[in-house]
Amino acid sequence: MANKKKFLSKEQIIAAQGKTKSNMAAARYLHVSYQHYKKYAKMYNLFDGHKNQAGKGIPKFLRGPKKMPHMMEIIEGRIAASSFDPAKLKYALIEQGYLSEECAVCKFKERRVLDYKVPLLLHFKDNNSNNYSLDNIQLLCYNHYFLTVGDIFNSKDIKQIESKQEHYGTSEKIEWEVDDYHLQRLKELGLDDEDDVNEYISRI
Numbered sequence: 001m002a003n004k005k006k007f008l009s010k011e012q013i014i015a016a017q018g019k020t021k022s023n024m025a026a027a028r029y030l031h032v033s034y035q036h037y038k039k040y041a042k043m044y045n046l047f048d049g050h051k052n053q054a055g056k057g058i059p060k061f062l063r064g065p066k067k068m069p070h071m072m073e074i075i076e077g078r079i080a081a082s083s084f085d086p087a088k089l090k091y092a093l094i095e096q097g098y099l100s101e102e103c104a105v106c107k108f109k110e111r112r113v114l115d116y117k118v119p120l121l122l123h124f125k126d127n128n129s130n131n132y133s134l135d136n137i138q139l140l141c142y143n144h145y146f147l148t149v150g151d152i153f154n155s156k157d158i159k160q161i162e163s164k165q166e167h168y169g170t171s172e173k174i175e176w177e178v179d180d181y182h183l184q185r186l187k188e189l190g191l192d193d194e195d196d197v198n199e200y201i202s203r204i
């Protein structure tokens with residue numbers, strides 16, 4: 001979870017706003033909760049100017065008539081998680097500051113330069129994927145998921161990866177969770193078409 005005591009300078013807020021399109025995204029960029037960010041942004045009179053009411057550049061599923069509920073409703077079980085796409089819930093948990101985008105065990109959070117993906121999987125400790133209680137969920141890197149939960153790749157995936165043949169990633173079951181989620185992250189960054197991605201890569 002975000003460090004509640006972390007002091008945020010005016011320069012940090014300005015820098016985060018320069019990299020993001022909304023206050024929510026700026027909070028995530030700084031690895032603090034939305035409430036924590038809001039307190040400092042308001043203090044420096046930088047909050048209202050960075051509001052993104054129109055939702056420009058924000059993934060479609062986070063705006064419009066089918067807007068996601070506040071995650072606290074799902075975390076506390078007042079709204080059933082089963083009626084939402086798990087990839088969207090995972091995104092919202094990070095977006096709304098309930099989970100840091102890093103491995104809960106080793107804090108790994110490196111992004112792949114190619115496409116900005118972080119290799120993290122959402123794990124439900126009680127194996128109930130509708131139980132979003134904060135003490136039941138954690139993000140794990142592939143290594144720690146493998147070591148503490150179980151296999152990520154099935155034997156067919158491994159055979160394909162380790163064979164000399166060209167391979168096409170993992171089985172469908174694995175793919176949807178990682179890819180739908182990360183596609184939204186790219187869209188949020190405005191990197192939703194190939195030219196943008198190439199341009200982004202050439203800048204870094």
Ligand SMILES: [Zn+2]
Binds near residue numbers: 103106107143144
């Ligand atoms: Zn780890």
